[in-house]
Structures are given as C-alpha cells and as structure tokens.
Amino acid sequence: MAIWLGSIADDYTGASDLANTLTKNGLRTVQTVGIPDPSLALPDIDAVVVSLKIRSVPASEAVNAATKAERWLRHQGAGHVLYKICSTFDSTDAGNIGPVTEALSEAAGGGGVLVTPAFPETGRTVYLGHLFVGGQPLNESPLKDHPLNPMHDANLVRVLSRQSRGAVGLIDLAAITAGAAAAKAKLDALARTGATMAIADAIFERDLETLGEIALETPVSSGASGLGLGLARALVRSGRISGSATGEDVIRPVGGLSAIIAGSCSKATLRQLDIAERVMPVLRLDPERLLAAGPDQIAAAISWAGDRISAGPVVVAASAAPETVSRLQSQYGREASGHAIETATSIIAAELVERGVRRLVVAGGETSGAAVDRLAIPAFLIGPEIAPGVPVLRTVGNTQGDMLLALKSGNFGGEDFFAAALAMMR
Numbered sequence: 001m002a003i004w005l006g007s008i009a010d011d012y013t014g015a016s017d018l019a020n021t022l023t024k025n026g027l028r029t030v031q032t033v034g035i036p037d038p039s040l041a042l043p044d045i046d047a048v049v050v051s052l053k054i055r056s057v058p059a060s061e062a063v064n065a066a067t068k069a070e071r072w073l074r075h076q077g078a079g080h081v082l083y084k085i086c087s088t089f090d091s092t093d094a095g096n097i098g099p100v101t102e103a104l105s106e107a108a109g110g111g112g113v114l115v116t117p118a119f120p121e122t123g124r125t126v127y128l129g130h131l132f133v134g135g136q137p138l139n140e141s142p143l144k145d146h147p148l149n150p151m152h153d154a155n156l157v158r159v160l161s162r163q164s165r166g167a168v169g170l171i172d173l174a175a176i177t178a179g180a181a182a183a184k185a186k187l188d189a190l191a192r193t194g195a196t197m198a199i200a201d202a203i204f205e206r207d208l209e210t211l212g213e214i215a216l217e218t219p220v221s222s223g224a225s226g227l228g229l230g231l232a233r234a235l236v237r238s239g240r241i242s243g244s245a246t247g248e249d250v251i252r253p254v255g256g257l258s259a260i261i262a263g264s265c266s267k268a269t270l271r272q273l274d275i276a277e278r279v280m281p282v283l284r285l286d287p288e289r290l291l292a293a294g295p296d297q298i299a300a301a302i303s304w305a306g307d308r309i310s311a312g313p314v315v316v317a318a319s320a321a322p323e324t325v326s327r328l329q330s331q332y333g334r335e336a337s338g339h340a341i342e343t344a345t346s347i348i349a350a351e352l353v354e355r356g357v358r359r360l361v362v363a364g365g366e367t368s369g370a371a372v373d374r375l376a377i378p379a380f381l382i383g384p385e386i387a388p389g390v391p392v393l394r395t396v397g398n399t400q401g402d403m404l405l406a407l408k409s410g411n412f413g414g415e416d417f418f419a420a421a422l423a424m425m426r
Helices: 012-024 059-075 097-107 156-162 173-177 180-192 205-215 225-238 267-276 287-292 294-311 322-332 334-354 365-375 417-424
Strands: 005-009 029-033 047-051 080-084 113-116 124-127 130-133 167-171 195-200 220-223 257-262 282-284 314-317 357-363 379-387 390-396 404-408
Touching: 005 012, 005 059, 005 225, 012 029, 012 047, 012 080, 012 225, 012 365, 012 379, 012 390, 012 404, 047 059, 059 080, 059 097, 080 097, 080 225, 097 113, 097 195, 097 220, 113 205, 113 225, 156 167, 156 195, 167 180, 173 180, 173 205, 180 195, 180 205, 205 220, 205 225, 220 225, 257 267, 257 294, 257 334, 257 365, 257 417, 267 282, 267 314, 267 417, 282 294, 287 294, 287 322, 287 334, 294 314, 294 334, 322 334, 334 357, 334 365, 357 365, 357 417, 365 404, 379 404, 379 417, 390 417, 404 417
Parallel strands: 005 047, 005 080, 029 047, 080 220, 113 195, 113 220, 167 195, 257 314, 257 357, 282 314, 357 404
Antiparallel strands: 029 379, 124 130, 379 390, 390 404
C-alpha cells in the first residue's frame, strides 16, 4: 500500500469529518484508530487519516503520539502530512496545536507551515487572522464555551503564538486572492524571518483550493477539514489520483440493533436530543450522579436500554447544559468530570454492542473517542455524508463483525440528525 496524503487527527470525530471531506473530493480514504497493527489488511487507497485522541492531553503526550503517527504515514509513502485540528481551534495556551505542528515540521526538515481552521461549508472563516463562526467572532459565538478547551480569543495569531516556541505570521486574504504563487512567496518570506507557522485567511472555497495547492508543496500543514478539501482537489488537479471515490458501497446493510450514545453538551446536540425524544426512548443520565455513583448509574442505564432496544432504537445521553457542566467542573475538577462521562458512555456503548447493536451513533468528540477505543475498532471505510462533516462509517477488521457508525462532533448536524443517521444505516 502506498498513499499520497496522510493525516493525523487530534480526535475521532474530527478524523471522520476529514475522511468524509477527502472522500467527497475523490480520494479513496481509510480512517484508522491509532497506528494500525501490521496484520490489518487495508484496501487500495489514496489517503489515510490516523485518528488519535490528543486534543486535550498534555502537550508532550500529544507530540509523542503525533510524531509516531507521522513516521508511520511517511513509511506508507505520504509526501504530505496534514495535522487535522478542530475548526474552532480548540486549544489552550499550553497547546496542543502549536507544539504538535512544530514537532511535525521539525521531523520533516523544517520550513514554514501553513495553518488554517477555515471551512466555509460549516460557517468557519478566517479574516486578518481572526476566526469567525457563522459570521460571529469565535469569542462571541456559542462555540466559545467548549467544556475542555474554551476559546475566548478570536485572534489566531495571538492564540498560536502563546503556545508555540517560534514566531507566528499571517498570510492575509490579499495575498491569497493574488494567487498560489503570491501566497507561497509570503509563506517563504515569513519563514526567512523566523516564523515557524503562518495563519492563513480563507473566506471562500476557492481560497481553500489556493491554500491546498500551496500546502501540497510543503511536507506539513495544520488545519480543519477545509484544508483537506484544498489538498484533495490539488491532488486530483495534478493528475496524481483519479478522483473516483464515492463511498456508496460502504452502506451495504448490516443486521442487528440500533442505538445512540451522546456525551456532548453542545447546544446543537441538546436540541437534537429534544427532537429525538419525540420518536424514540431517551434516557438522560444525571452527570452529577455519574460522578457520585458511577457503576450503579451505568448498570441502570444498561438495564433500561436492554429492556427497550429490541423494539427499536434507544438513546442514552450524558449531555447537560453548559451551566451544569461548569458547576460540576468547579466541584469535581474538569478532568474528573470529563473522564466520568467518557467512561460511562463508553461502557454503555460496549455493553449494547455485546447485546447486538450493529448500527451505532455517538455524539461528542471525546465521547466518540472513548467508545471507539473501548470497542477496539481498528479502522473505518468512509461512506456517504449524513450531514456536513459526518459520514457513515463501516468498520474494518472489527472483532464484532461488520458495524455501521456515525461519530458526530457535538455542534454538527441538523435538528433531526439522529433519525437521519439511523435512516441512512438501514
């Protein structure tokens, strides 16, 4: 197997988002969960997205995991490696975007690295280095209050500078609209002045196409799925790949039961749960009781779901309003609160799979990562898109046999996402 494009994703839902974008733009793509075991047989593909769970871990741990994945991807033939980050640039002043990007760049021989979380299709744009979400500055949008990595500064040059050793520059929209040559000259000029990374503006898809053309000439880039779109289209335009992927064969029917597990506390997921409750049974776990009496609450949830699941899909949710999350984090600590929810939801997911669930929807990045890890799924093939950024996934090399999954970032999908996802998996 030799691949054209490699990517390292900092969480599992982000990996699915990117793999979906690459497939939609013609690349035959596989999403692996960590670095695959050598015994795992992968099909003929153009791109691999290695899913890691490193967005919110200590920077040194993230760097260690990402550099190992980079070495594996280079060994598979990847000429360019994209570090896939969240489109809301979720990070703290301690990392991890800056430390990981600098480490990947150093491993590839250095040079300026293009960085952008822009993805206009999902309302993320960057102008003069500032990130906007649906036209609002990030720090004024509802997405500023991520439970693990709250973002209160829309100036990405500032954000990235605070977590990086080297200087951070800006490739503004004027340079990008002047064309790939002008933007690449700006990136090179910034590198000569000592900038290790450059935030790139992007308002429209054509800007992403320009950035993809530039990035493909360098060994490393960092960005959201929008940059993946630009890279994929640049590869197809270059003639190096045929651009024939569709993913339609991935949704061949599987037998078994259906379930939804939610741990996200985003406004979008909370609304999706309200809508789902109109058509299917929903169990809303109390996060505080999970922290106080976790095993009992988990056992009760499994019993509740087991009594109902043969009649149709069930939903088990550990989601809570932002003010509740803040209160619990203050009382129990941010890490302990998150770990309790991840542990509970992953155990419940695994138990439901043991009881015959073969179509599983998981909402929330950390929740998805914990569930997939506990299920020990090694890789996924990428199917059609349920909603922007969320494809149907088919397991590869899974000990439980074929399964269809959807791993949804908390703020993705429309109000009826859960029903729509299960409908596509039938």
